Amino acid sequence: MKRIVYREWRVPPARYWSLLGILASVIGVAALAFAYMEHEGHWVTGMSNSVVWGVPHVFAVFLIISASGALNVASIGTVFRKPLYKPLGRLSGLLAAALLVGGLLVLVLDLGRPERLVVAMTTYNFRSIFAWNIFLYTGFMAIVIAYLWSMADRKGDPYNRAIGIVATFWRLALTTGTGAIFGFLVARQAYDAAILAPMFVVMSFAYGLAIYMLVLMFSFKEDDRPIGNRILFRLRNLLGIFVLSVFYFTLVYHLTKLYGAKNYDLVGWLLLDGGIYTFLFWVGWVLIGGLIPLGIIYHPIHGRDRNWIAAACGLVIVGGLSSLYVIIIGSQAYPIQMFPGQTILESGFFDGVQGAASSYSPRIPEVLLGFGGVAVALLVTAVGVRVLQFLPESLADEVMPPDEEASGRAAVGAQA
Amino acid sequence: MTDHHESNTGPAECGPSQPDRRTFMATAAGVTAALVAPGVIMHSVAGPRTEAVTSDVRWGLLVDTAKCADGCSACIEACDRENGLDLQTQPSGAQPTRWENQKSVWIRKVKLQDNQTGRVTNLPLMCQHCEHPPCVDVCPTGASFKRADGIVLVDRHTCIGCRYCMMACPYKARSFVHEVMSNQLTRVPRGKGCVESCTLCVHRRDYGEESTACVDACQAAGHEAIIFGDLKDPESPIRMRLAELASRQIREDLALNTGVRYAGF
Amino acid sequence: MAKAVVRAGLVAVGLAWALIAQVALAAEMKTYVVAGSQAATLDSCVEPTDIMRRKHMEFIQHQRDKTVHGGIRSSKHSLSGCVDCHVRDEPDGEAVPIHQKQEFCGACHAFTAVNLNCFDCHAAVPKGPGAALASKAAYQAVGLEQSPRAVSDGKEH
Numbered sequence: 159m160k161r162i163v164y165r166e167w168r169v170p171p172a173r174y175w176s177l178l179g180i181l182a183s184v185i186g187v188a189a190l191a192f193a194y195m196e197h198e199g200h201w202v203t204g205m206s207n208s209v210v211w212g213v214p215h216v217f218a219v220f221l222i223i224s225a226s227g228a229l230n231v232a233s234i235g236t237v238f239r240k241p242l243y244k245p246l247g248r249l250s251g252l253l254a255a256a257l258l259v260g261g262l263l264v265l266v267l268d269l270g271r272p273e274r275l276v277v278a279m280t281t282y283n284f285r286s287i288f289a290w291n292i293f294l295y296t297g298f299m300a301i302v303i304a305y306l307w308s309m310a311d312r313k314g315d316p317y318n319r320a321i322g323i324v325a326t327f328w329r330l331a332l333t334t335g336t337g338a339i340f341g342f343l344v345a346r347q348a349y350d351a352a353i354l355a356p357m358f359v360v361m362s363f364a365y366g367l368a369i370y371m372l373v374l375m376f377s378f379k380e381d382d383r384p385i386g387n388r389i390l391f392r393l394r395n396l397l398g399i400f401v402l403s404v405f406y407f408t409l410v411y412h413l414t415k416l417y418g419a420k421n422y423d424l425v426g427w428l429l430l431d432g433g434i435y436t437f438l439f440w441v442g443w444v445l446i447g448g449l450i451p452l453g454i455i456y457h458p459i460h461g462r463d464r465n466w467i468a469a470a471c472g473l474v475i476v477g478g479l480s481s482l483y484v485i486i487i488g489s490q491a492y493p494i495q496m497f498p499g500q501t502i503l504e505s506g507f508f509d510g511v512q513g514a515a516s517s518y519s520p521r522i523p524e525v526l527l528g529f530g531g532v533a534v535a536l537l538v539t540a541v542g543v544r545v546l547q548f549l550p551e552s553l554a555d556e557v558m559p560p561d562e563e564a565s566g567r568a569a570v571g572a573q574a
Numbered sequence: 575m576t577d578h579h580e581s582n583t584g585p586a587e588c589g590p591s592q593p594d595r596r597t598f599m600a601t602a603a604g605v606t607a608a609l610v611a612p613g614v615i616m617h618s619v620a621g622p623r624t625e626a627v628t629s630d631v632r633w634g635l636l637v638d639t640a641k642c643a644d645g646c647s648a649c650i651e652a653c654d655r656e657n658g659l660d661l662q663t664q665p666s667g668a669q670p671t672r673w674e675n676q677k678s679v680w681i682r683k684v685k686l687q688d689n690q691t692g693r694v695t696n697l698p699l700m701c702q703h704c705e706h707p708p709c710v711d712v713c714p715t716g717a718s719f720k721r722a723d724g725i726v727l728v729d730r731h732t733c734i735g736c737r738y739c740m741m742a743c744p745y746k747a748r749s750f751v752h753e754v755m756s757n758q759l760t761r762v763p764r765g766k767g768c769v770e771s772c773t774l775c776v777h778r779r780d781y782g783e784e785s786t787a788c789v790d791a792c793q794a795a796g797h798e799a800i801i802f803g804d805l806k807d808p809e810s811p812i813r814m815r816l817a818e819l820a821s822r823q824i825r826e827d828l829a830l831n832t833g834v835r836y837a838g839f
Numbered sequence: 840m841a842k843a844v845v846r847a848g849l850v851a852v853g854l855a856w857a858l859i860a861q862v863a864l865a866a867e868m869k870t871y872v873v874a875g876s877q878a879a880t881l882d883s884c885v886e887p888t889d890i891m892r893r894k895h896m897e898f899i900q901h902q903r904d905k906t907v908h909g910g911i912r913s914s915k916h917s918l919s920g921c922v923d924c925h926v927r928d929e930p931d932g933e934a935v936p937i938h939q940k941q942e943f944c945g946a947c948h949a950f951t952a953v954n955l956n957c958f959d960c961h962a963a964v965p966k967g968p969g970a971a972l973a974s975k976a977a978y979q980a981v982g983l984e985q986s987p988r989a990v991s992d993g994k995e996h
Contacts, residue, residue: 199766201668201752206675210737210750270735270750270767273956278734283716288738292714344828345708345744494746496699496824497686503694506650506682507746508675516675622976626909658967721910729907730960758960759967760919760974765960780910781972 162245162557164310164547167540169380174544181537188530191523192267200270203524208508208516209490214268216482217528220365221261221535222295223336223358224478226329227366229254229302231393232309233329236322241559242389245550246374251306252542253370253535254329255299260535262295264527287338294332301325310547333362340485347424348489353414357407361478364400368474371397373536375468377543378553386555387462394467398455401474404481405448423513424492428484432515435488438480447477491515623780632724633774634703634805634833635789636812636821641799641838642696644685649698649800652791653681656775658759665753678749678764680772681788686839695839698788698800701726701747701772702824703833709739709748718769724805724833725774733768740769744825747771774802805833871947875927877987878943885915885980895921913976918957920977923965923986936963 167174195202205212232250235243266272282289301324308314308321337358343349371393378385412429415421428435451470460466493502493510502511510516543549551557654660657680664673681700687693707726709718717733720726728739728748740748748771755765761777764770775786785802792800803812819837823830872878884891886898902916925943926934938945938958948955965974971989978985 198665199753200750201665201673201676204672206672206752207679207740207749208675208746210740270737270769271733272735274732274734277715277732278736281715281732283710283713285711286714286716286738288712288714288736339738342712343708343742345742345825349741490741494744496745497684499689500686500695501689502684503687504683504685506647506684507679507699509682509684509699509746517671622912622972623910624913626905626911719908721908723910727907731903731907755960757966758962759969760922760962760965761967761969761972763960763962768960776910777912777969777973780906780912781969 162559163551164248164549165551166545166547167377167381167543167549173380174540177540178537181533181540184533185530185537188526188533191526191530195523195527196267196272202521204519204521205524206516206518209487209518211486211490212518213483213487213520213524214264214527214531216479216486217531218261218265218268219336219486220479220482221257221264221531223333223362224366224369225254225257225261225298226333226336227362227364228257228370229305229325229329230363230366231370232305233322233326236309236319237326240561242392242561244559245553246370246389247309248306248548249374249377249543250370251302251309252548253373253539254366255302255306256535256538256542257366257369258295258298258302259538260531260533263534264531267527268524287335287342291332291335291339294328294335298328298332301328330359333359340489345494346489346492347421347495348415348428348485348492351411351414353407353411354485357404357411360400360403360407361481364397364404364474365478367393367397367400368471368478372468372471372475373539375464375471377549381549383549384552384554386553386558388555389553389558390464390467391462394455394461394470397471397474398452401448401451401455405444408443408481420495420498427492427515428488432488432492435484435491435515438488439484442480443477443484445477446473447481451477487518491518621782623782627721627723627779629722629724630806631804632705632806632833633779634724634803634812634835635774635786636801636803636815636819637697637834637836638799638801638815638819639695639697639836639838641797642683642698643795643797643799644694644696646696646795646797647683648791648795648797649788650681650683652787653700653772656787657762657773658757658764661757661759662753662755668753676750676752678751678770680747680749680770688839693839697836697839699745699747699824700788700834701774702745702830703772703774705831705833707830708742708744708828712738712742714738721776723779725776725779726771727773727776728769728771730763730765730768730770735767735769737769744828744830871943872925873927873941873943873946875929876943877924877926881924881981881983883981885920885977912973915977915980917973917977918961919965919970919973922961922963923970923974923988924977926964934964938963 169177203212229250231243232247232254234240235245235247235250266275269275269278278292282292284290301321304314305318305321305325308318314321334355337355340349341352341354374393375385375390377383412425415425428439430436432439451473454460454466454470454473457466492515493513496509501513502509505511508516651660659678659680662677664670664677668676681698684697684699686695686697688695703720703724703726705720705724707718707720710720710726712718714736715732715734717729717731718726718739719729735750737750740746740750748769750769751764751766753766758764775783778786786800789800789802792798801812801815803810805812805816807813815837816835821835821837823832823835878884886894891898898916899918899921902914902918905911905914906917921944922937926937927942928934935942936958937943938948938955940946940949944955947953962970965971965986965988971986975985
């Protein structure tokens with residue numbers, strides 16, 4: 159085992175700048191979309207008084223929980239003492255911070271009055287889980303920066319593990335908190351489930367890791383840096399486990415919902431005749447985000463092929479967006495059950511007449527805003543790896559540390 | 575779930591403090607006098623409020639659905655006029671069906687049919703002015719708040735338009751202003767990017783008028799299906815009526831102790 | 840009836856005073872009070888003028904919380920009051936939104952580069968029933984019964 163050397167990303171300037179150019183133009187278009195929505199008001203979006211959170215929130219929540227999941231890689235290295243993962247730590251921290259910035263930006267720019275952000279940062283209602291999340295997010299940022307410092311600077315090394323542990327717990331709190339934003343909404347049947355919080359945690363693991371792997375593979379390939387099979391297959395296996403866990407929680411979520419007879423209609427709607435939501439559930443969430451990636455990952459031949467592994471990561475991401483679409487938007491589209499035992503014949507405000515779901519179809523500006531958040535995250539990452547030493551020179555098998563620490567200390571649960 | 579013991583366990587359970595009962599009675603007497611002598615304008619009796627509201631009163635509504643007429647929309651039109659909601663215009667380029675779902679609605683009519691008996695019920699639905707409002711709990715900046723007299727409001731100077739309160743409201747009672755407004759009424763400021771809902775005609779409360787626009791309109795239309803009043807005053811018409819009728823809260827299971835009660839279904 | 844006479848008298852006196860005051864002021868210093876507004880007919884604001892210039896934001900802010908949270912409608916610093924008294928009426932009676940660049944609040948804020956969004960929501964001209972009620976306390980603070988607007992034109996109802 160050699161000493162791991164970190165180097166700035168040295169792709170040719172033309173390539174680098176065209177990458178930045180593409181990202182910047184996506185961001186520019188998103189900025190225009192934001193200006194348009196802000197100037198006109200939200201009527202230019204598909205969001206309404208029935209479906210109040212739309213595609214921007216799907217992207218924002220996706221990016222925020224992925225941020226937490228991306229940090230997982232660093233945690234495994236420091237907290238669970240897996241030396242093999244240590245060289246991956248810096249990128250993990252950077253990506254976590256970048257994804258969080260992207261997600262928060264989308265969230266903030268979708269506010270009805272974004273210019274009042276100062277109000278949100280200075281007046282708090284401590285009963286609101288949303289307000290707590292503001293702390294969780296800013297704290298996460300600070301901790302990730304400290305964590306990066308402890309990984310990169312020799313002076314920080316003694317604190318590395320302690321900070322890593324704090325970061326791990328903070329990260330769990332953050333995703334639990336994000337899940338709880340929805341889980342505490344007793345008003346809406348589909349959200350009213352404590353299991354949403356842990357489900358968001360496993361989702362964050364899967365989506366964060368998928369993004370991490372894609373970024374890692376892309377940046378290494380562009381710069382001709384080697385990634386050994388040992389680490390790559392490790393990450394791949396980990397992804398498989400996370401995707402399986404998401405599956406498990408999805409199942410438990412629906413089973414717990416089915417436990418109460420009052421939710422039969424909801425589950426039936428979602429699984430059978432919820433239109434786009436049913437489609438996204440089965441095709442997006444289950445098939446694209448679950449079965450196909452699992453098939454690839456555990457396939458004896460494709461599972462060893464880098465392109466296939468990258469494809470699996472991409473599919474997990476698409477599946478992740480679908481699942482959040484179903485969770486966030488589908489749950490709002492399903493009518494609130496205000497009058498059990500009664501059928502609504504007429505309503506002046508779309509109260510689910512004859513059980514009909516509310517309609518929502520995303521408009522271009524809000525989708526562009528969401529993409530803008532993704533582009534910001536990638537831009538921050540691209541600039542970060544270019545100017546600072548985030549990426550190891552090589553992750554080839556022979557330079558990588560052993561799986562376990564020499565002390566043979568058991569690192570139970572590293573992959574759970 | 576019908577609650578036959580409304581007068582003991584209902585909205586008044588939040589313990590009316592007695593000392594101010596006498597002042598209230600005096601006002602009530604004034605109200606009665608005004609009703610007897612219709613020439614007297616109400617606000618000249620109570621005038622604009624000089625002291626901050628207290629929790630000696632809790633405003634609420636009782637809807638007698640048996641009297642709520644099918645096809646009547648007097649309360650809605652009155653509310654729209656009172657609060658300037660009739661001044662909303664569909665932005666040019668907006669798709670009409672989507673816009674229907676994006677414009678502000680503070681009060682709406684719902685028509686229900688019992689799955690078992692087939693009985694049809696009409697009722698107006700608006701902010702239920704909960705004692706434990708979920709919107710207030712979730713609001714990150716504290717812009718959603720419950721005024722001391724029980725009215726649930728949005729302070730639109732601190733509302734950032736995150737819409738979490740709308741996610742949390744079990745009654746879908748809140749609206750987000752989706753478009754740039756102009757031509758607002760002086761008494762009801764409202765504008766793009768904030769959330770709003772029924773205020774129980776808060777300006778009327780503060781200028782000492784005795785009821786809300788929807789209640790007046792319902793009465794004028796000859797139905798008298800809605801009663802407005804102080805839920806903490808056992809002598810108030812609304813409490814008397816609550817004692818007579820079997821009433822219930824919508825989503826009683828959430829134990830929000832709503833300020834709006836429904837009878838007759 | 841008697842009240843109306845008194846009020847008419849007051850307005851007349853006010854008008855006469857305004858004429859004198861205008862001349863005096865023009866000589867003295869620039870004022871933002873616009874001709875054609877009620878304020879132009881009166882000689883004092885709800886607080887002494889120099890205090891108003893420096894502190895009106897605090898007054899309004901304070902008033903805002905008292906009204907929104909406490910329901911207090913009887914104090915003189917209401918925004919509706921500022922608008923009612925300071926807004927300029929065109930000769931045809933149409934009021935001009937007070938935050939426009941040449942108008943009372945707008946002109947001074949443009950000059951001092953203050954950017955307000957209050958009139959996103961608040962009516963920039965007295966509008967609708969209840970407008971007179973909302974400005975009444977402010978008028979009473981300067982010794983008038985209520986906004987002359989409330990009685991002079993039928994817009995009140």
